[in-house]
Amino acid sequence: MPNTIAGFSKLSKEEKINWITAAYFSNPQEAISILKNYWNSDEKLQKLHDEFIENTISNFYIPLGVAPNFLINGKYNSIPMAIEESSVVAAASKAAKFWSTRGGFKATVINTEKIGQVHFIFKGDVTKLTSFFAQTKTKFYTNTESITKNMQKRGGGILDIELRDKTNLLPNYYQLHATFETKDSMGANFINSCLEQFAKTLKEEAQNYDSFSEEEKDIEVVMSILSNYVPNCIVRAEVSCPVEDLAEKHIENPKAFVERFIRAIQIAEVEPFRAVTHNKGIMNGIDAVVLATGNDFRAVEAGIHAYASRNGSYSSLSHAKIENDIFTFWLEVPLALGTVGGLTSLHPLVKLSLEMLENPSAKELMQFVAVAGLAQNFAALRSLTTTGIQDGHMKMHLNNILNQFEANDEERVLIRKHFKHHVVSHSAVVEYIETLRRTV
Secondary structure: OOOOOOOHHHOOHHHHHHHHHHHHOOOHHHHHHHHHHOOOOOHHHHHHHHOOOOOOOOOOOOOEEEEEEEEEOOEEEEEEEEOOOOOHHHHHHHHHHHHHOOOOEEEEEOOOOEEEEEEEEOOOOHHHHHHHHHHHHHHHHHOOHHHHHHHHHOOOEEEEEEEEEOOOOOOOEEEEEEEEEOOOEOOHHHHHHHHHHHHHHHHHHHHOOOOOOHHHHOOEEEEEEEEOOOOOOEEEEEEEEEHHHHOEOOEOOHHHHHHHHHHHHHHHHHOHHHHHHHHHHHHHHHHHHHHHOOOOHHHHHHHHHHHHOOOOOOOOOEEEEEEOOEEEEEEEEEOOOOOEOHHHHOOHHHHHHHHHOOOOOHHHHHHHHHHHHHHHHHHHHHHHOOOOHHHHHHHHHHHHHHHHOOOOHHHHHHHHHHOOOOOOOHHHHHHHHHHHHHHO
């Protein structure tokens, strides 16, 4: 059967599945069975999921977990986390418990400004363009009033619009660089609608500007789109306590522990190879909450990693210090999040996750997300600088290996008992399973 097809999007769901399974799978009936096993038995709910994206054939499940006992700004919270990687939720929970007796987490939203740009080509006199923009600027606001009216009622809207000369980067390249406040919505559709109207106004007003030559009137709008880089939409999360209060089972010498901890961060601040993995650990916590609350984790990832490179080299997002025998550990990250619109009002589990967080505002959600990232980073660095990261991670990963080899209940008991006193590795577990099965 050929692996190309015309009109695939017009096929019914059943027809799509039949074609896909016949074209790509050695056992089409088994593939069909697997796909249908992941359908929701509630037809209305399944239809809702089918309509989130195009060409749906099934649902792809990711576990939704909970990390409890987060003391944030003096209040206890349980944080929902959607992620497939073992040990992430456990690590976050452990960090939450650790800091709950040491003052908890403090989180502050520093700013909530979002950005969009109209990218255009202008072949002419920049002084004329500058004068044109100054004369036309108010029309960008008035021509978008129908779009911004409801947002303004909620306290948001267009903050400013600038003309930016980028001809040092590309010939004849300019921008309308606009900033926005979108309150509790992430604001992508709102921002893009405003930008497209800006572009329309730009072209129309240029045609009527007498000081422009005919060539100058012919402004070419390349594209109008929001930016996922939001360096002025920042949240800070931190923990702090006296160095001596860090003592616990695996931290017998708090001062030595803190010195190693800070050195580990300093390495991530100067060494990009380490910084990428260091920040990936932070994103384990951030992405899991972003996904659980129906936000765009790809946009968040892109913006945060750009922020980590803002000084010309990719560096650690988190930092630590000791001052007057007080240990402080913190991060600042850009987060453009929403608690209304998109999946937040459609996906049942997203609605439950937001309710678990007591229906937060966008600013409050920014704080929860940043705290989850900091907690994850603390847990990872504590392991790395004490027992090593593989011990706990591989014990959590043991379940995945047992499931992969379809271990029965009796085997699971014996295997878990064995690996209480032995190092867990994939090869060691496989070898032990094979040994057990040879003796049966």
